[in-house]
Amino acid sequence: MTNNPHISVQHLNVNIGDNPILKDITINIPNKKVISIIGPSGCGKTTLLKSFNRLLDDTADVKITGKVLVDGEDIYDPKAEVTHIRKKMGLLSQRPYPLPMSIYDNVAYGPRIHGTRKKADLDEIVETQLKATGLWNEVKDRLHAPATRLSIGQQQRLCLARGLAVEPEIILGDESTSALDPVSTSIIEDLFIKLKEKYTIVLVTHILRQARRVSDYIIFVYMGKVIEFGLTEELLLNPQEELTKEYVKGFIS
C-alpha cells in the first residue's frame, strides 16, 4: 500500500482467555493519513486500536503474539519502553474523560510529566493546543475552572488538546464522536481532517458516513480478521470481498 508505513502490524493475534479476539492481523498503516477501522460491534476493532499503544496490557488473561512496529520499532519487544510508545499516540475515547483538574492542568498534564516545568513554556503549549482544537476563544477566560464544567463536546476537544500537547505522531480515536451532538461531531471530524497534515490518524467508527467523510483509507474488520483494506472510495463503492459488500450495504451490522 505504501513504502513507508507508520504502523506495521504483522501476524498479530490477541486472545482473551480462550477467546480469540484478533486473528492473524497483518496491515500497514500509512503515514499522515486518516484511516478508519470499520466493522460490526464486537468484531475487535477497538481491541485492534488499543493494541497500537499497548492499552491491552492490563486486561485479564490477555495473550498477544505477533508484532506491531511503530516507526520500525516493535512495541511488544520486552525491552520497549511503554511510556515512550504511548507518548507517541494520543487517544480519544468514546466519551470525554477529562482528568480531575482544571482546563489548563488537563492540557499541561502531559508536558509536565514529560519534564516541561517552566510556566512560560506550559502557557504556550496550552494556548497553542487549545487554539489547534478551536477551544481557546471559548475557554481563555476560565482556564483554571474545572474541566468538568465544559460541555461534552468541549470536553472532547479538550481531551484532543491534552493528547496533542505531548506531541504525538499518531492520534487514535475510539468512536470519538459517539457521545456527541451533531454540531460537536462535525467540529471533531473537521479537526481530524485538518490534523492529518501533521499526524497519522486511526479512527474506529461504526458510522460509514463518518468513515467516508474523514478517512483516506478504510480497514474492514469482521470476526477478528481484516477482511479488506483499501482507499475509502474504492472500498465503499467497489468492495472486492463479499463480506465487505454486505456490510457496506447494511446487511451485517
Place this chain on the structure above:
Amino acid sequence: MIRRKLEENFFRVLMVLATIAVAGSFFLIVGTIFYKGVPFMNWDMITKIPGGGFYIGKEGGVLNAIIGSLYVAGGATILGLLVSIPVAIYINMYLSGKNFIVNSLRIIFDVLFGIPSIVYGAFGFLIMVYFGIRASLLGGILAVTLLVIPILVRTLDEVIRTVPRELRDASLSLGATRWEMSKVILRQIRPGIFTAILLSFGRGIGDVASVLFTAGFSDNIPTSLHQPAATLPLAIFFQLGSPVEEVQGRAYASALILTIVVLIITVLSSVLSKRFSKNSI
C-alpha cells in the same frame, strides 16, 4: 389485578415500617443519651481531667479521655491511611489483570474486616508483652490501626473500582507511568478518601475492646507515646459500672460527648468531601 395491588401495598408497608424502625432507633438512642447525659453535662466535663474523688462523684471532667480518644483514633487513622492507600493503589493499579491474586487479597481483607476488635486487642497485647511495651498511647494506636486498616483498604478499594477504566487509559495514553496515573486516580477519589477517613475514625474512636489492654487508662492527658491514655469508650464503661448516681450520669454525659465528636467528624468530612469533588468527573 387485585392480588398484584395487595402485594404491592403489603411490601410497601413492610418497607416503610422497617425504615421507620431504623430511623426511629436513631432518635431513640440519641434521645436517651441526651436525656440522661445533659443534666450532668457541664463545662468541667470537657475542660478538666478527673480530680481526686472524680469516680465517687466529686469534681473533674473527662478531658483526659476526650484527648486520649482523639489521639488514638486520629493516630490510627493516619497510620492506617499510610498503609491502606498504597495497598489499595497497588491491588488496583499494579495488579490489574491478575485477577487470581487480586481476588485472593480481597478475600483476605474481608476476613480481616470481619475479625472482632477484641481479637485485635488481644493480638496487640501479645505483641506488646513480647516487646515489653506497657499499656500506652502507642500500644492503643497500633491496635486500633490494625482494626481500621481493613476498613480503609476495603473502602478505598471500592472507591477506586468506581473510577472509569477510561480515565486510567487517558493518563496512560499520555505516557504516564503507573504511579503518575495513580496520582490522577487519587485526585479523582479524594471525596472517597474522606469517607474512608470518617468510617475509620468513627470505628476507631468508639471501639473499647481493642484499647482495653493496649492503651490502658490514665487520669492524665498523655504527654508522650509511652504513657497510658484514657479513651472515651473506656471512661463510659468504668463510670457506668459505678453505684454512684452522679458518676453514672457522667457516663451518659461522656457518651454524649463521644456522639458529638463523631457528629463533628461526620459533618467535617462530608464538607471536605464536597469541597474536593469539584474537579472530579
